[in-house]
Amino acid sequence: MAKPLAVANAGETFLLAFRNLRRNKLRTLLTLLGMIFGVGSVIAMLSVGAGAQAELLDRIRELGVQNVIVNSVRPPQQTRDEKSSQDSDWIDRFGLTDADRLRIERLCPGIDQLLSVNLVPDRVWHGSSRLDATILGVPPAYVSLFGLVPTLGRTLSELDEASASSVCLVRRSLLRKLGVLEEPLGLSLKLGNFPFQVVGVLEDSNYHEQTLAALNLEAGAHEVFIPHAASMRTFGNLVYKERGGTSERTRIEVDRLVAVASSADQVRTVARVIDAILSHGHEQEDYQIVVPLSLLEQQERTQRVFSVVMVLIASISLVVGGIGIANIMLATVTERTREVGIRRAMGARRSDILAQFLTETVAIGLIGGLLGLGFGMAALQGIVRTTGWKAEVGPTAIMVSMGISCAVAVISGLYPARRGARLDPIQALR
Amino acid sequence: MNSSAASSPPLIQLEGVVKSYGAGSAEELVILHGIDLCIQAGDYVGLVGASGSGKTTLMNLMGCMDRPTRGSYRINGQDVTSLDDDRLSAVRNRSIGFVFQSFQLVPELSVLENVEMPLFYARVPRRERRRKAQELVQSVGLGHRMQHVPSKLSGGECQRTAIARSLANDPVLLLADEPTGNLDSRTGEEILALFAQLHERKRTIVMVTHNPEIAARLPRIVEMKDGRILKDSRSGSSQPLVAASA
């Protein structure tokens, strides 16, 4: 059997289809609108979904997918009770210890690096201006692990660590808030009572909420990075805080441990083993394990459900658009019954007639898909601008929407086209 | 004539063709009651009879627009009664040319495009199709109207277009159902002259007409009544041909 003429002569059949569509401009436009809204909303929703997905990914990447972060936290039941408030020498002790670190190093396989972080909440002084800051004593590996690349000056080096030099990396906003006008490199700032020299300036952090939570930071906190050895030598691990007349002293040997698993598959095992190791010797819950990878997967799941629901809702308008096409094509077939009769008398086969009508619906699908793509991107712009969400129109979204619109067009055009093809030529000519 | 019929099969041969609607049911409506008809190549047959006598029905059968309920129909010796829809379409496309009373042109297409249509379905390449259609349009004297749409044409011009279209694939049989029925007598004469020309060029034509004057001029007249052939005669030499089936 010869292939349908429309296939052999696709170009001309398409031309004819466009001509027929042009003849009924308003009607075609109204039919197209359905497709445009349908395809547009599907694209917008797909893209919003993809954007959320991407944002999720880089939100978690900020924490490192291969990392297991263990924070020391104040155990929930340990509040300052009678006894401690009477005793001025009382020191709160909780959290991770150097012994924990050693045990993890010895017992937990699959860890590439294990980094300790010493957190010191203290003030930074520049002349007479001061600012509350979070001073992080970190090994040089930490700086590169979290991608803290100074845009000015240099980063913390092994030499800084080995010699416990009093140098620091600061955020640009900290300099601004302190009113530093001069060249920041080489500037001497006082961290607490101790002079530290600025060797590098980092751009301002723009941490996601999740990152802030995982890193025990408050939004807008000013981070100052200094070598771990310097922080231990200068500040130690005893934190003294005065609050409303009463003083509070806490000793946390290790504020944070960051274990870097040798691969992403290992992350969960590493987290489990660390938890098992730590559960011995910690009667109270004074540590908290954050596994960015698990967070990612958990949120991806919610995100995916959300995306699917959104796309389903958007698809409803596509279905409505499809019904519009079916409706218009039924009318077209009825209107052009005589033409069908003429074509059949001239030797057109049923398949030729079918192909002719289907080509018209595919043309609607293609145009609707293209315009819908434009509409979707415009709508997306609006959404992005008003909500600040991230959104991506990927090639998949484009292909999916074009595919969907053509599929919808063909499906909804099939019945009308079959009806046209099955017309009795004699009746059709009457 | 008879000798040539014996040596090669007739162009058109209907044997005991019955057409009925609602076959098998109690209210079977028989339109054609066993038609026997032979038409030799080059013949020009006038089909006459009262309204409702079944002329159009017979034309539709001969044009492969429809299948007989019973009986056989052969074109050039080939039985077409058992062909499927696609094959019948191909026969219509290659072997039959239709001319209708109401022209049946596609209103959105130009004269040229209307004439091209049978060539399109015959899968003739675009360029050649265009060339051939132009030739045909010129041959019916509409060279100056090629790009016009039917609504801008007179009735006579429409029918010329339809005739040009019917000739596109060089069919063996031209079927014209009251081609002058919608035209004034002068324009009708022009169309008849066109058919006469075609007849001179050995084209086989069957024409339905209600006009006895027109019928009288045709070489052969088949008269129908109530779904039967009443009379089949040759004019001019006026010798009756095959006896009417009864």
Ligand SMILES: Nc1ncnc2c1ncn2[C@@H]1O[C@H](COP(=O)(O)OP(=O)(O)OP(=O)(O)O)[C@@H](O)[C@H]1O
């Ligand atoms: N699809 C159909 N179903 C039932 N009856 C039909 C059908 N088509 C035609 N007929 C009947 O068949 C009979 C013959 O019709 P046909 O059109 O062949 O007549 P005709 O000789 O061409 O008449 P006219 O000269 O008026 O054109 C008519 O009585 C008509 O009502």
Ligand SMILES: [Mg+2]
């Ligand atoms: Mg009739």
